[in-house]
Amino acid sequence: MRCNYCERRCRIASGETGFCRMYTVSQGVITERFPHRWSACGTSRMEAFPFYHVFPGSRSLAIGTTSCNFRCRYCSNAYIAKEDPESQQERMYHLAPREVVAMAKKMSCRTIVFNVNEPTVSLPSLMDLAAEAKAAGIPMGCLTNGFMTAESTELMASIFSFFNVSLKGISKTFGREYIGASSLRPVLRNIERLAGIRHVEVTTPVIEGANDTEIDAIADFLGSVDPEIPWHVFRLLPEDEMRDRDYPSIEAIDAALRSARERLPYLYFHNFVGSDWVNTACPACGTVAIERFSLGCGGDKLNRVLGGEGQCPGCGRAIRLFTHSPHAGDEGAVRTWT
């Protein structure tokens, strides 16, 4: 059978697994192997994920599972994303959807965010959780690599109210050499679709000599979709197979972003302590509307929101913010897989 959750569309035989090792075929159906097992369940600041334009300064319950459908050479969570998921189950949290939502409530979390690994590898559990969270009025968000099928994109749009899609590069060469994906075109397609129906932010980790030459192309793409998409450019922390690489030059990346800044008003450059590029300025008049502080690996934090929430303190123009209940303006039902 084909697994149609992600664009790898693995062919899986009965009792076998595909690339991510998270699905199998049981009684002729693609089935999740480890439902309702979580690798993480703790609080986080919204800015630390990062989501800069979602409930600023709020507390979220951060969750994750295991495995991934990419094999990034610089993975910062390789011990979760690349290890055999079966070997990790003993360490996982075993929490039913009701218990995850209860945990969020006990810790006064405004949202639930899936952020450790790729949500596409655990969609059935996330559908169950979303139904419970929605009933409790808790919006869910996720960090994703965006390499899911068009069908899964619709499903994820019914689960999550806000997304941070990692657009790691654009070229085939980069995708092949650093990600282990033959093409990143599905990611672009999914960003276009999601940006039309949900709140979307985008993150690009920059690796000198690998994807720094693609910065302008990525900026062009985002500008064509929606110039007000918040774009987080990360200074890559050399990890995993690239741990011996030099730390990328902050000055060089900053210089490479100059042209993009003229087109994309919500462009941020961080993942290092004390970054100068983490505040939100009004796209119209340039007045700072939201001040933040970057703690690098400690996660970013909100300093203050100036003026009214979602409004420029200078000219009153709207600043893009997601502060809704789950799927406001939508019927809100979690889709079922067909």
Add this chain to the structure above:
Amino acid sequence: MDIAIVDARGWQNTLDLETGEKASVSGPAVEIVQGVLRRHPYPGDMDRGSNRWVSDTAIDLIEAYNPRFVFLTYAAQYFAGRYVPMTGEERSRMIADAFLEAQRFVDRTGFAAIAVGTGNMTPRKGAIDATAIDGLAICTHWSTRYAGLYDPSPADLALLRSHPHIESIVPREEVMTLFGGTPGQAARVPQYLMLAREGYTFKTAGVLMKTPVMIPSVNSAIPLYAPGRTVEAITGIRAILEEELAEKNVALIFMEGVGCDEFAWPFTPCRNGTRWWHYEPSEAQYLTISSGRHRFLDYPTGYKDFEEEDASKLYPFSGYFKAIPEDTFGSHFPGRSISVGNKSMFMHMVAGADISIECFARNLYNQGTMAVIHRQDKI
């Protein structure tokens, strides 16, 4: 103003430690520190050169600042021992290397060493799952033996009290009786403090997926190397420092994750807590040694740290600390003092030294280094 200088490799910022705002300051101490940070990028918690970085950085800073008191932490063996499975022989070699590094520092600088091992490690036997309860259990800052418990139902208490791997569950009132403290401090202490039996960790919300292979033992005593001197408890170490410093330059050296079973230098054991409470390698243990009195309440384990994580929290580089702890040894010492360590971002809070340099790493992710200048007026 306390100054933080953060070096993210090729990117230095000078900031106000309290607010995190950029600070425009200059002077000889700032220049010295900026140079030392540039010359000594941190190799990473799990890197073989991590302990060497401590010695090299301290030696460089001593040459420029000429302190009389040095506060050092060597922690590479703690991180590696905690997460990397190794044979007894490999572990022995790793600890011997850590002591060689400390000895190199002593030989090179001529400082008289007083050394403390923060406690034995023991193989992790398993976890106590406290997630699916009606109340809320919380572990904080790498603690394994202790967890806080909030709003437990009678069923929770019955279940947890009968758990074979939980040693005891102590109500807040009993914790406060042991440590004293103000009503404000009591508010941060969990309703109940749960104690695991040796070898077991708590599994609560917020626990890292990176499961340790070795965890701190229940260390009722820890080793103290202080030639010709003994103390009954770790609260007595401060008095030794004061007496020794009257005569010579002194280095207080912490060997993280090393206890009486593996301490390589001659030592006497000293009590590592009070009654049923035994310190884990932690900020509270360092503060207790630095100040000479028990300091559980500055940073109580198992408290709801996330409730203090809002935009108004000060000291953004200082973990969960909301203020600079009082009565640290360095803050009272009239001579020049420095601290250097590779156990993350808290040296500047527990040592109270004029200048502190520490790695800027969290959960083993290496973002660079940070220096804090508490005092510029001694140069």
